[in-house]
Amino acid sequence: MIVGVSEFYYIFWFIMSVLAASLAAVAIFYAFSLLQDIKQSLENIEHLLQGKAAKPKPKGQKRK
Structure with a gap:
C-alpha cells in the first residue's frame, strides 16, 4: 500500500x-x-464626428 499519493493528489x-x-x-x-x-x-x-478636438487622456492612463 502506497501512503501519501492521495495527499499529493489533493495538494496538486x-x-x-x-x-x-x-x-x-x-x-x-x-x-x-x-x-x-x-x-x-x-x-x-x-x-x-461633432467637429470638436479629441478629449485628452486623463493622466495616469497613458499607454506605453
Whole structure:
C-alpha cells in the first residue's frame, strides 16, 4: 500500500485551483482595462464626428 499519493493528489489540485483563480482575476482586470480604453476611444470618435478636438487622456492612463 502506497501512503501519501492521495495527499499529493489533493495538494496538486489545490495548487492548480489557486493558479486558475489568479489567472481569472488577471483576465477580469485586463478586460475592464480594455473596456475603459474602448470607451475612451469611442468618446474621442464622437467628439471628432461633432467637429470638436479629441478629449485628452486623463493622466495616469497613458499607454506605453
